[in-house]
Amino acid sequence: MATAKLKAAPSAEEATGGGAKKPKKKILVIAGAVLLLLAAAAAAYFLLFAGGGEAEEPAPEPGAVATLDAITINLSDGHFLKLKLALQATAEVAEAPDGSKALDLAIDQFSNKPVDELSSDKARNLAKQELLEKIEKAYEGEIMDIYFTEFVMQ
Structure with missing residues (x-):
């Protein structure tokens, strides 16, 4: 009798031709x-x-500092602010900048503000930063910083 050998089913690897x-x-x-x-x-x-x-762009070199006269600004509820500013010009500016624009911007910024909005260091620094941005724009890059040399509220 002839024995028939059973052939096992091909594995998955063999079926795909070793393509696994x-x-x-x-x-x-x-x-x-x-x-x-x-x-x-x-x-x-x-x-x-x-x-x-x-x-x-490199930071501008500091030039002359122009100190402006003190101004008095009316705040709300009968209070006032005595403010004295100094403008730090860049080294490229030949003559001291005219402070009229800066003072006008300061008056616009602080007029009729309540005292409590300017009392804390944080609020004063924020107001100074806002004023600096306006002044830098107005002076077209001639001013690089501002300083409050007097800031008295009553």
């Missing part, structure tokens, strides 16, 4: 390409938008 390793390689290659693309995009972002692409 190829999809893993494809996935690794694709994942590597995606990671490389992400790294390139991140590098481009940091170079272009995070300051690495262009040199920052």
